[in-house]
Each structure stands twice: as structure tokens, then as C-alpha cells.
Amino acid sequence: MEKVTIFDTTLRDGEQAAGGTLNVQEKLEIARQLEKLGVDVIEAGFPVTSPGDFEAVRLIAKELRTPTVCVLTHAIIDAVDQSWEAVKGAKQPRIHIVLSSSDIHLFYQLRKNRDEIVKMSVETVKRARKYCSDVEFSAMDASRTEPEFMYRLLEAVIAAGATTVNVPDTVGYAMPPQWGQFIDNIFKNVPNIHQAVVSVHCHNDLGLAVANSLEALKHGARQVEGTINGIGERAGNAALEEIVMALKTREDFFNLTTGIDTTQIYKTSRLVSELTGFAIQANKAIVGGNAFRHSSGLHIDGMIKDAKTYQIIDPKTIGIPAGSLVLGKTSGRHAFRERLAELGYNLSDEGLSRAFAAFKELADKKKNVTDRDIESLVAQDKRAESDAYKLDRIQVTSGDRGIPTSAVTLIAPDGKFKSEAAVGTGPVDATCKVIDKIIKIPGIRLTEFTVNSVTEGIDAIGEVLIRVESEGLSYTGRGAHTDIIVASARAYVNALNRVISARKINSIK
Ligand code: KIV
Ligand code: ZN
Numbered sequence: 001m002e003k004v005t006i007f008d009t010t011l012r013d014g015e016q017a018a019g020g021t022l023n024v025q026e027k028l029e030i031a032r033q034l035e036k037l038g039v040d041v042i043e044a045g046f047p048v049t050s051p052g053d054f055e056a057v058r059l060i061a062k063e064l065r066t067p068t069v070c071v072l073t074h075a076i077i078d079a080v081d082q083s084w085e086a087v088k089g090a091k092q093p094r095i096h097i098v099l100s101s102s103d104i105h106l107f108y109q110l111r112k113n114r115d116e117i118v119k120m121s122v123e124t125v126k127r128a129r130k131y132c133s134d135v136e137f138s139a140m141d142a143s144r145t146e147p148e149f150m151y152r153l154l155e156a157v158i159a160a161g162a163t164t165v166n167v168p169d170t171v172g173y174a175m176p177p178q179w180g181q182f183i184d185n186i187f188k189n190v191p192n193i194h195q196a197v198v199s200v201h202c203h204n205d206l207g208l209a210v211a212n213s214l215e216a217l218k219h220g221a222r223q224v225e226g227t228i229n230g231i232g233e234r235a236g237n238a239a240l241e242e243i244v245m246a247l248k249t250r251e252d253f254f255n256l257t258t259g260i261d262t263t264q265i266y267k268t269s270r271l272v273s274e275l276t277g278f279a280i281q282a283n284k285a286i287v288g289g290n291a292f293r294h295s296s297g298l299h300i301d302g303m304i305k306d307a308k309t310y311q312i313i314d315p316k317t318i319g320i321p322a323g324s325l326v327l328g329k330t331s332g333r334h335a336f337r338e339r340l341a342e343l344g345y346n347l348s349d350e351g352l353s354r355a356f357a358a359f360k361e362l363a364d365k366k367k368n369v370t371d372r373d374i375e376s377l378v379a380q381d382k383r384a385e386s387d388a389y390k391l392d393r394i395q396v397t398s399g400d401r402g403i404p405t406s407a408v409t410l411i412a413p414d415g416k417f418k419s420e421a422a423v424g425t426g427p428v429d430a431t432c433k434v435i436d437k438i439i440k441i442p443g444i445r446l447t448e449f450t451v452n453s454v455t456e457g458i459d460a461i462g463e464v465l466i467r468v469e470s471e472g473l474s475y476t477g478r479g480a481h482t483d484i485i486v487a488s489a490r491a492y493v494n495a496l497n498r499v500i501s502a503r504k505i506n507s508i509k
Helices: 010-014 024-037 051-063 077-087 103-110 114-131 147-160 176-189 209-218 240-249 262-276 297-305 333-342 349-365 371-386 427-438 484-508
Strands: 005-008 041-045 068-074 093-100 135-140 164-169 197-202 223-226 390-397 405-411 417-423 445-453 462-470 473-481
Touching (some): 005 197, 005 240, 010 024, 010 041, 010 262, 024 041, 024 051, 051 068, 051 077, 068 077, 077 093, 077 114, 093 103, 093 114, 114 135, 114 147, 147 176, 164 223, 197 209, 209 223, 209 240, 223 240, 240 262, 349 371, 371 473, 371 484, 390 484, 405 427, 405 484, 417 427, 445 484, 462 484, 473 484
Parallel strands (some): 005 041, 005 223, 041 068, 068 093, 093 135, 135 164, 164 197, 197 223
Antiparallel strands (some): 390 405, 405 417, 445 462
16 A cells, blocks of 8 residues: 655644644644654744744754654745754754745736746745755645646746645635546646655635545545644645545545554644644544434444444544543542543653642542543643743632622742732623733733533533734633633633743744
8 A cells, every 4th residue: 555645734724723823832742742643744834934933843843753844935045044944953854835826826916927936936946955855845726726837837846856746725626526637637747747746735615625635645646734623724724634534444445554643633633622722523523522422312222232333433543542431539649640641641740749639629529520521630730830820819709789800819920929809891801800910911802702611511620712812913721620710710811821922932033
């Protein structure tokens, strides 16, 4: 079986999703998990667009040893030079140059003619090849590009040294059979095509990103680009977990393989959702909460007799922990540690002690502590650990007669305790106002507030997601607690910490 190169762009295109900003530490954490997942190429960022991206790429390039680490750059000589500075520490670096090829983009956006596009592409590919032997070229908006020009452009960049040529369906316009034909025609009409790997990068505007990606593989593409959970610009990118599981489940049809350790899919998906703040829809293929749940009596009857009746994938294959073990008040540290290990967490002694204390507090309030509760506790601890300002305590009064009032104490980065009180239209408003009084960031605007319960039941942990906007950028904060006002305070403090940390990085340069 031929192997398909899995190119992950969660940290670049995925992060471009509105509201999906990640900080440097979060990018590094996702990159480490992508390495465990076994992706072949990690597109770590677009370093010329922000100092934060530059730093994230530099750190990822320095640390990761197994995958190729790739940077995206415009087709401008200076941008190629700067991008190389970010990725040069990688064991296997790749420079990825993008330039539009469709007449729509050339005419309305770039105001350049086709000859100029070919020239810029060739020059920048040659420049990139001076730095490294692995150079990818993307013809942006390929699906709306006149085919003859596409062949000419690809032939020119391959002759200039591009080792991978990527044809993106940038606006999600392609239809699967037509897209397959387009790939066939590239093979037929670009004389030097076999000197490069053909790649596809499909967007999901019409819900066809995965179908188009698979179609392209069927027609000879051997690299596929996508993101975890399908996040990305607008309706997102092709969901890599879906592509990988389609290739694996229907090996009989595709006769293709990947280097992915599928047992890491669930964990990677949860981590990306947690850090980007993008919830996974319940009916999402492979990783949605309902993907392996059976509801109708007929289906349950079949499942009891033989899982094959209604299930084409064993949930264990994607790393969903076997059985949903329930811990309770009497469960000790040992049982807790064992379950953490089974869920794939390897905490330090200190981290374990904190997580165990949080577990005991939760078990006092909630009869059954499930795997999802434990995941939520660990994630909350991780966030609080990395936050510069930490929530020490909060006291809130609210009701239909009194004035909602919130009193909060935060621990500042210098270790000092800072307390304030404020009133508001409701307890969450009062809490955000009081936190604003302590962490003074001008011009912060709260744009989204969502509460979800981790499990069913009235005693469930509530997870709050808050998005704020500052200087035109969007930041996400998350917090979890059985009391949703405490969870809201944690989420707001987390969001403001992320604004502070992003500003620090941007002011370093
Ligand atoms: O969608 C697109 O065309 C892109 C390119 C940078 C590959 O993201
Ligand atoms: Zn894209």
C-alpha cells in the first residue's frame, strides 16, 4: 500500500478560524500532541504575520524531532528570508510558499498578470531552495484557476525546485468528481509532475472538504492537508481525523495507508477543542459526543448481540477510553492516579496532588465522578497553573430583589493578593466588572459567553467559555466548576491572562 503524507495545519489555518487564537504555550502543547499522533508535517504558523507566530514556530521547530516542521510564507523574497529564520532550527524544515493563481484573485486582489505570478513564484521557490531542500508551493484558489494556467504555473515551480505542489480548494467550491478530474488532468498535463508530490488542501464551505480530499487521493494526490476537528477559515478545513479513519476503515477501497497512531485521535481532538475554545458538535463524525452512542431500541438490541451490526469503528481504535469508570467520594489517590494514567495523563507529583484535591472537592459535591469530569479537572488545573493572575476566591450575591454584587480576590503575578467589589446587571456582569477593576486592560470587550455542562445531571461541572476582543484580536478563556459563577470568573481571568501574554510577546519584538 502506498503511504499518504498527512499535513496538519491546525496551528496555521486552524488558528485562522475567527476567535481561535492560541498562545505560544498552547501551540507548543498541540504540536507535541500532533507529534504523538504521528502526523508527517506540522504547519506551525505564518511567522511574518505576527511575532507570536514567529516565536511559536521557532520553539516548535527547536523541540520536535519526528515530523517535518513547516512555515507558511507569502511569495515575497523578504518574507521567505524571515520565515526561514523561524523554522531553521527544525530537524526537517519545510518552507511553504503561497500565491494566488485564479483570475478572480489576480484581478481583484493582487492586480497582477499571470506572467508576474509565475515570476514571483519561481523566484521565491528558488530563494527557499537556497535554505532548504523541502519546499512546498501552493497555488491559492486552484479550484477556480484556469486549468492551462495551473499546468504552466506548476511546471514552472517544480522546475524551480518545489518538492510538493499543493492545489487548494481555497473557497470550498469544488465538486468531488470534477475535483478528481482536475487532479487527473494535472498528472496528464504537467510534464515534470512526477518530480513533486501532489497535495490537496480543501475547505468546507459546501461541506465537501473531506469528500474532495479523498477523491484527490483516489486520483493520485499523495499529501493531504487538513486540521483536527476540521477547524479553520470560515466553515473550516478538511477534518484530518475523518480522512484518516476513512482511509483506515475503507482500506479495501483506497488501498492507501498513513503513519497515524489512531489511538491518539480522541485525545488530540479534545485538546484542540479545549485550547481553541471550539466545541465539537455532538454528531461530528469520529470525535463527536454521539459518534459511538446508540439510542434506538433496535440499534441497542443489535449492539448487544454484536457491535458489528451498527458500528463500523471500534471506539478503542481512536483512543476512547474503554468503559466509563466512575469514581466517587471513597476512591483513593491510587485509584485516581490509575484512572489518570488510563486516560493518558502523566502528571507530576505536584500536579497529581492538586488534581487529587480538586477531585476530592468534586466528589464531595457530585456522587459519580466520570472520565469527562476528570478531563475537565485536569484541564482547569493546567489553565490555572499557566495563568499569571490567579483566582483566589469569589463571593457573589444575586437574586430578583437585591443588587447583584461580586467580591473577588486575585493573586497577582508578584504574589500579592488584590481584592475588589463591584455591582452589575447580574452576577456574571458584576464578576467581570470586578475582575476588570483588578486587571486593568483598556478596551476589552466581551463578545461571547457560553455555558456547557460536562456530564448530564444537576450536579454536573459547568464549563464556561468566554471570548473577549482586544485591539481587534479575539481571545478565548475557559473555566470549569460546579458553580457556574466561579467557572465564569475563572474563564474571564483566563481570557484576560491570554490577552496579557499575547501583548507581552508582541512587545518583545
Ligand atoms: O486555503 C488556502 O488556499 C490556504 C493556502 C495557504 C494553502 O490556506
Ligand atoms: Zn486554507
